[in-house]
Amino acid sequence: MDIDVLGPLGVRVNGVAVMPTAPKPRKVLALLALHVDRVLPVDLLIEELWGQRPPRSARTTLQTYILQLRELIGAALQAGAARSAELEPASQDMMSVSAKDVLVTAPGGYLLRGGGGASDVQKFERLAGMGYRAMDAEDFAGAARLLREALSLWSGSALADVQTGAQLEMEVRRLEETRLCALYQRIEADLRLGRHRELLGELTVLVSRYRTHENLHGQFMLALHRSGRRGEALSVYQRLRQALVRDLGLEPSAGLRRLQRAILETSEAPAPAARVLRPEALAGASRDRLVRVD
Numbered sequence: 001m002d003i004d005v006l007g008p009l010g011v012r013v014n015g016v017a018v019m020p021t022a023p024k025p026r027k028v029l030a031l032l033a034l035h036v037d038r039v040l041p042v043d044l045l046i047e048e049l050w051g052q053r054p055p056r057s058a059r060t061t062l063q064t065y066i067l068q069l070r071e072l073i074g075a076a077l078q079a080g081a082a083r084s085a086e087l088e089p090a091s092q093d094m095m096s097v098s099a100k101d102v103l104v105t106a107p108g109g110y111l112l113r114g115g116g117g118a119s120d121v122q123k124f125e126r127l128a129g130m131g132y133r134a135m136d137a138e139d140f141a142g143a144a145r146l147l148r149e150a151l152s153l154w155s156g157s158a159l160a161d162v163q164t165g166a167q168l169e170m171e172v173r174r175l176e177e178t179r180l181c182a183l184y185q186r187i188e189a190d191l192r193l194g195r196h197r198e199l200l201g202e203l204t205v206l207v208s209r210y211r212t213h214e215n216l217h218g219q220f221m222l223a224l225h226r227s228g229r230r231g232e233a234l235s236v237y238q239r240l241r242q243a244l245v246r247d248l249g250l251e252p253s254a255g256l257r258r259l260q261r262a263i264l265e266t267s268e269a270p271a272p273a274a275r276v277l278r279p280e281a282l283a284g285a286s287r288d289r290l291v292r293v294d
Contacts, residue, residue: 001013001036001102001112001113001114001115001117002015002117002118002119003033003036003114003117003118003119003120003121004120004155005030005033005034005120005121005158005159005175006120006121006124006153006154006155006158006175006179007154007155007156007157007158007160008155008156008159008160008161009026009029009030009033009159009161009162011029011033012076012117013073013076013077013080013102014076014077014079014080014081015080016075016076016079016080017076018069018072018073018076019072020068020069020072022068023162023163024049024065025065025068025069026161026162026163027048027049027162027163027164027165027168028045028048028049028062028065028066028069029069030159030162030164030168031044031045031048031167031168031171032069032103032110032111032112033112034121034168034171035112036112036113036114036119037111037112037113037114038111039106039107039108039109039110039111040109040110040111040112041108041109042059042062042108042109042110044109044167045062045109045110046058046059046062047165047166047167048165048166048167048168049061049062049165051165051166066103066105066110069103070099070100070102070103071099073099073102073103074098074099077097077098077099077102101113102115120153121175123150123153124150124153124154124178124179124182125178127146127147127149127150127153128146128147128150128178128181128182130146131143131144131146131147131150131182131185131186131189132185134146134189135185135188135189140189140190140192140193141189141193143185143186143189144186144189144190144193147182147183147185147186147189148186150182151179151182151183151186154179157172157176158171158172158175158176158179159171159172180210180213183206184215184216184219187199187202187203187216187219188219191219191222191223196222196223196226196227197223197227199219199223200220200223200224200227203216203219203220203223204220206220207220207236207240211240211243211247212240212243212244212247212248214240214244214252214253214255214256217236217237217240217256218255218256218259220233220236221233221234221236221237221259221260221263222259224236225263230263233263234260234263234264237252237256237259237260237263240252240256
Protein backbone atom coordinates (compact mmCIF):
# COMPACT_ATOMS: atom_id res chain seq x y z
CA MET A 1 0.00 0.00 0.00
CA ASP A 2 1.27 3.46 -0.95
CA ILE A 3 0.01 6.46 1.01
CA ASP A 4 0.21 10.16 0.15
CA VAL A 5 -1.09 12.83 2.51
CA LEU A 6 1.31 15.73 1.82
CA GLY A 7 -1.15 17.24 -0.63
CA PRO A 8 -4.33 15.56 -1.87
CA LEU A 9 -5.06 12.22 -0.22
CA GLY A 10 -3.83 9.24 -2.18
CA VAL A 11 -4.06 5.59 -1.15
CA ARG A 12 -3.09 2.84 -3.59
CA VAL A 13 -3.22 -0.92 -3.18
CA ASN A 14 -1.09 -2.81 -5.72
CA GLY A 15 -0.90 0.45 -7.65
CA VAL A 16 -4.68 0.81 -7.85
CA ALA A 17 -6.28 3.86 -6.24
CA VAL A 18 -8.57 3.38 -3.26
CA MET A 19 -10.48 6.63 -3.02
CA PRO A 20 -14.06 7.02 -1.76
CA THR A 21 -15.86 10.07 -3.11
CA ALA A 22 -18.21 10.69 -0.16
CA PRO A 23 -16.71 13.07 2.45
CA LYS A 24 -17.15 10.92 5.56
CA PRO A 25 -15.63 7.66 4.22
CA ARG A 26 -12.79 9.79 2.87
CA LYS A 27 -12.25 11.18 6.37
CA VAL A 28 -12.11 7.65 7.78
CA LEU A 29 -9.56 6.60 5.16
CA ALA A 30 -7.45 9.72 5.77
CA LEU A 31 -7.31 9.14 9.52
CA LEU A 32 -6.49 5.45 9.08
CA ALA A 33 -3.78 6.33 6.54
CA LEU A 34 -2.18 8.83 8.90
CA HIS A 35 -2.03 6.12 11.59
CA VAL A 36 -1.09 3.26 9.26
CA ASP A 37 -0.18 0.03 11.08
CA ARG A 38 -1.67 1.35 14.32
CA VAL A 39 -5.05 0.63 15.84
CA LEU A 40 -7.33 3.65 15.60
CA PRO A 41 -9.98 3.67 18.35
CA VAL A 42 -13.62 3.73 17.30
CA ASP A 43 -14.33 6.67 19.60
CA LEU A 44 -11.67 8.77 17.87
CA LEU A 45 -13.13 8.00 14.45
CA ILE A 46 -16.61 8.89 15.68
CA GLU A 47 -15.36 12.20 17.08
CA GLU A 48 -13.75 13.04 13.74
CA LEU A 49 -16.94 12.27 11.86
CA TRP A 50 -19.55 13.85 14.14
CA GLY A 51 -17.77 15.89 16.81
CA GLN A 52 -18.91 15.84 20.43
CA ARG A 53 -22.55 15.01 19.65
CA PRO A 54 -22.62 11.89 17.48
CA PRO A 55 -25.96 10.34 16.48
CA ARG A 56 -27.15 7.14 18.14
CA SER A 57 -26.43 5.30 14.91
CA ALA A 58 -22.78 6.46 14.84
CA ARG A 59 -21.19 3.04 15.38
CA THR A 60 -23.46 1.35 12.86
CA THR A 61 -22.81 4.08 10.31
CA LEU A 62 -19.06 3.84 10.89
CA GLN A 63 -19.25 0.09 10.25
CA THR A 64 -20.97 0.89 6.95
CA TYR A 65 -18.10 3.20 5.99
CA ILE A 66 -15.58 0.47 6.88
CA LEU A 67 -17.45 -1.98 4.65
CA GLN A 68 -17.41 0.55 1.80
CA LEU A 69 -13.65 0.98 2.18
CA ARG A 70 -13.15 -2.78 2.21
CA GLU A 71 -15.11 -3.06 -1.02
CA LEU A 72 -12.78 -0.53 -2.63
CA ILE A 73 -9.72 -2.30 -1.24
CA GLY A 74 -11.01 -5.65 -2.45
CA ALA A 75 -11.58 -4.28 -5.94
CA ALA A 76 -8.06 -2.83 -5.93
CA LEU A 77 -6.58 -6.17 -4.85
CA GLN A 78 -8.35 -7.95 -7.71
CA ALA A 79 -7.44 -5.31 -10.27
CA GLY A 80 -3.81 -5.29 -9.18
CA ALA A 81 -3.58 -9.06 -9.49
CA ALA A 82 -5.32 -9.09 -12.88
CA ARG A 83 -2.88 -6.55 -14.35
CA SER A 84 0.04 -8.98 -14.06
CA ALA A 85 0.06 -11.63 -16.75
CA GLU A 86 2.95 -13.48 -15.16
CA LEU A 87 2.83 -13.23 -11.39
CA GLU A 88 5.94 -13.43 -9.26
CA PRO A 89 5.72 -15.52 -6.06
CA ALA A 90 5.21 -12.37 -3.97
CA SER A 91 2.39 -11.29 -6.22
CA GLN A 92 0.87 -14.75 -6.02
CA ASP A 93 0.82 -14.42 -2.26
CA MET A 94 -1.07 -11.14 -2.58
CA MET A 95 -3.92 -12.97 -4.29
CA SER A 96 -4.63 -14.72 -1.01
CA VAL A 97 -4.86 -11.40 0.85
CA SER A 98 -8.39 -10.20 1.45
CA ALA A 99 -9.70 -6.72 2.17
CA LYS A 100 -10.20 -7.75 5.80
CA ASP A 101 -6.47 -8.49 6.00
CA VAL A 102 -5.71 -4.93 4.86
CA LEU A 103 -8.36 -3.07 6.84
CA VAL A 104 -8.45 -5.06 10.06
CA THR A 105 -11.05 -5.04 12.81
CA ALA A 106 -9.06 -4.90 16.05
CA PRO A 107 -10.17 -4.79 19.70
CA GLY A 108 -11.64 -1.34 20.19
CA GLY A 109 -10.93 -0.04 16.72
CA TYR A 110 -9.60 -0.56 13.21
CA LEU A 111 -6.13 -0.90 11.70
CA LEU A 112 -4.95 -0.21 8.15
CA ARG A 113 -1.98 -2.39 7.21
CA GLY A 114 0.66 -0.70 5.10
CA GLY A 115 2.28 -3.93 3.98
CA GLY A 116 5.68 -2.24 3.74
CA GLY A 117 4.50 0.22 1.09
CA ALA A 118 5.65 3.80 0.61
CA SER A 119 4.44 6.69 2.76
CA ASP A 120 5.28 10.26 1.80
CA VAL A 121 5.06 11.35 5.46
CA GLN A 122 7.55 8.71 6.57
CA LYS A 123 9.91 9.60 3.70
CA PHE A 124 9.62 13.30 4.52
CA GLU A 125 10.39 12.71 8.20
CA ARG A 126 13.38 10.51 7.35
CA LEU A 127 14.89 13.03 4.92
CA ALA A 128 14.20 15.99 7.21
CA GLY A 129 15.82 14.17 10.12
CA MET A 130 18.91 13.54 8.00
CA GLY A 131 18.92 17.21 7.05
CA TYR A 132 18.78 18.30 10.71
CA ARG A 133 21.69 16.02 11.54
CA ALA A 134 23.67 17.50 8.64
CA MET A 135 22.98 20.97 10.06
CA ASP A 136 24.25 19.82 13.45
CA ALA A 137 27.44 18.62 11.73
CA GLU A 138 27.73 21.95 9.83
CA ASP A 139 27.38 20.15 6.50
CA PHE A 140 25.28 22.94 5.06
CA ALA A 141 25.42 21.76 1.45
CA GLY A 142 24.20 18.31 2.48
CA ALA A 143 21.53 19.80 4.72
CA ALA A 144 20.22 22.05 1.95
CA ARG A 145 20.07 19.12 -0.47
CA LEU A 146 18.32 16.75 1.94
CA LEU A 147 15.80 19.31 3.17
CA ARG A 148 15.04 20.43 -0.38
CA GLU A 149 14.38 16.81 -1.31
CA ALA A 150 12.13 16.40 1.74
CA LEU A 151 10.13 19.52 0.89
CA SER A 152 9.70 18.41 -2.74
CA LEU A 153 7.42 15.62 -1.47
CA TRP A 154 4.75 18.21 -0.69
CA SER A 155 2.28 18.92 -3.50
CA GLY A 156 0.05 21.35 -1.60
CA SER A 157 -1.48 21.60 1.85
CA ALA A 158 -1.72 18.32 3.74
CA LEU A 159 -4.96 16.44 2.96
CA ALA A 160 -5.96 19.27 0.65
CA ASP A 161 -9.04 17.45 -0.70
CA VAL A 162 -10.38 16.12 2.64
CA GLN A 163 -12.97 17.90 4.78
CA THR A 164 -11.23 17.79 8.14
CA GLY A 165 -12.83 17.44 11.55
CA ALA A 166 -11.14 18.03 14.91
CA GLN A 167 -8.73 15.08 14.76
CA LEU A 168 -7.65 15.57 11.16
CA GLU A 169 -7.33 19.33 11.63
CA MET A 170 -4.89 18.70 14.48
CA GLU A 171 -2.89 16.30 12.31
CA VAL A 172 -2.83 18.77 9.41
CA ARG A 173 -1.51 21.53 11.67
CA ARG A 174 1.18 19.23 13.00
CA LEU A 175 2.28 18.31 9.49
CA GLU A 176 2.29 21.93 8.34
CA GLU A 177 4.48 22.87 11.31
CA THR A 178 7.00 20.15 10.44
CA ARG A 179 7.00 21.46 6.86
CA LEU A 180 7.64 25.01 8.05
CA CYS A 181 10.46 23.81 10.32
CA ALA A 182 12.15 22.00 7.42
CA LEU A 183 11.70 25.06 5.21
CA TYR A 184 13.26 27.35 7.81
CA GLN A 185 16.25 25.04 8.20
CA ARG A 186 16.73 24.71 4.43
CA ILE A 187 16.81 28.51 4.10
CA GLU A 188 19.25 28.64 7.03
CA ALA A 189 21.54 26.21 5.21
CA ASP A 190 21.32 28.26 2.02
CA LEU A 191 22.20 31.43 3.93
CA ARG A 192 25.23 29.65 5.34
CA LEU A 193 26.25 28.82 1.78
CA GLY A 194 26.07 32.49 0.75
CA ARG A 195 22.92 32.16 -1.38
CA HIS A 196 21.31 35.30 0.07
CA ARG A 197 20.42 36.87 -3.27
CA GLU A 198 18.80 33.68 -4.55
CA LEU A 199 16.59 33.59 -1.43
CA LEU A 200 15.10 37.08 -1.73
CA GLY A 201 12.14 36.15 -3.92
CA GLU A 202 11.19 33.12 -1.83
CA LEU A 203 11.47 35.02 1.44
CA THR A 204 9.40 37.90 0.09
CA VAL A 205 6.52 35.47 -0.40
CA LEU A 206 7.04 33.70 2.92
CA VAL A 207 7.03 36.79 5.13
CA SER A 208 3.84 37.94 3.42
CA ARG A 209 2.24 34.58 4.19
CA TYR A 210 3.58 34.24 7.75
CA ARG A 211 3.47 37.86 8.82
CA THR A 212 4.51 37.29 12.46
CA HIS A 213 7.04 34.49 11.97
CA GLU A 214 10.16 35.98 13.51
CA ASN A 215 12.68 33.44 12.20
CA LEU A 216 11.63 33.91 8.57
CA HIS A 217 11.69 37.69 8.98
CA GLY A 218 15.15 37.48 10.52
CA GLN A 219 16.35 35.42 7.57
CA PHE A 220 14.82 37.95 5.17
CA MET A 221 16.58 40.79 6.98
CA LEU A 222 19.91 38.99 6.71
CA ALA A 223 19.43 38.18 3.03
CA LEU A 224 18.54 41.81 2.25
CA HIS A 225 21.42 43.23 4.28
CA ARG A 226 23.93 40.89 2.66
CA SER A 227 22.57 41.91 -0.73
CA GLY A 228 23.37 45.54 0.02
CA ARG A 229 19.77 46.52 0.83
CA ARG A 230 20.22 47.68 4.40
CA GLY A 231 17.29 50.10 4.44
CA GLU A 232 14.88 47.43 3.23
CA ALA A 233 16.16 45.04 5.88
CA LEU A 234 15.34 47.59 8.59
CA SER A 235 11.91 48.21 7.04
CA VAL A 236 11.19 44.46 7.32
CA TYR A 237 11.88 44.69 11.05
CA GLN A 238 9.51 47.64 11.47
CA ARG A 239 6.70 45.88 9.59
CA LEU A 240 7.16 42.77 11.70
CA ARG A 241 7.12 44.78 14.92
CA GLN A 242 3.90 46.51 13.89
CA ALA A 243 2.27 43.17 13.06
CA LEU A 244 3.38 41.58 16.35
CA VAL A 245 2.09 44.47 18.44
CA ARG A 246 -1.16 44.77 16.51
CA ASP A 247 -2.01 41.06 16.20
CA LEU A 248 -0.45 39.50 19.30
CA GLY A 249 0.37 42.34 21.67
CA LEU A 250 4.05 41.30 21.63
CA GLU A 251 7.37 43.00 20.98
CA PRO A 252 10.00 41.30 18.77
CA SER A 253 12.22 38.80 20.54
CA ALA A 254 15.60 39.74 21.99
CA GLY A 255 17.39 37.89 19.21
CA LEU A 256 15.62 39.85 16.50
CA ARG A 257 16.27 43.13 18.29
CA ARG A 258 19.97 42.25 18.41
CA LEU A 259 19.91 41.57 14.68
CA GLN A 260 18.28 44.95 14.04
CA ARG A 261 20.93 46.71 16.12
CA ALA A 262 23.72 44.85 14.32
CA ILE A 263 22.35 45.99 10.96
CA LEU A 264 22.07 49.55 12.24
CA GLU A 265 25.59 49.64 13.68
CA THR A 266 27.69 47.78 11.13
CA SER A 267 27.88 47.20 7.41
CA GLU A 268 28.60 43.53 8.03
CA ALA A 269 25.65 41.38 9.14
CA PRO A 270 26.40 38.69 11.74
CA ALA A 271 26.36 35.10 10.56
CA PRO A 272 23.07 33.32 11.33
CA ALA A 273 23.17 30.72 14.07
CA ALA A 274 23.11 27.15 12.81
CA ARG A 275 20.87 26.05 15.66
CA VAL A 276 18.35 23.48 14.48
CA LEU A 277 14.78 24.39 15.35
CA ARG A 278 13.04 21.06 15.88
CA PRO A 279 9.37 20.51 14.99
CA GLU A 280 8.35 20.44 18.65
CA ALA A 281 10.05 23.80 19.23
CA LEU A 282 8.28 25.26 16.22
CA ALA A 283 4.97 23.95 17.54
CA GLY A 284 5.53 25.91 20.71
CA ALA A 285 6.51 29.02 18.78
CA SER A 286 3.47 28.75 16.57
CA ARG A 287 1.14 29.23 19.50
CA ASP A 288 2.76 32.55 20.31
CA ARG A 289 4.20 34.06 17.18
CA LEU A 290 2.72 32.64 13.99
CA VAL A 291 -0.12 34.14 12.03
CA ARG A 292 -0.50 32.92 8.47
CA VAL A 293 -2.17 35.02 5.81
CA ASP A 294 -3.47 32.98 2.86
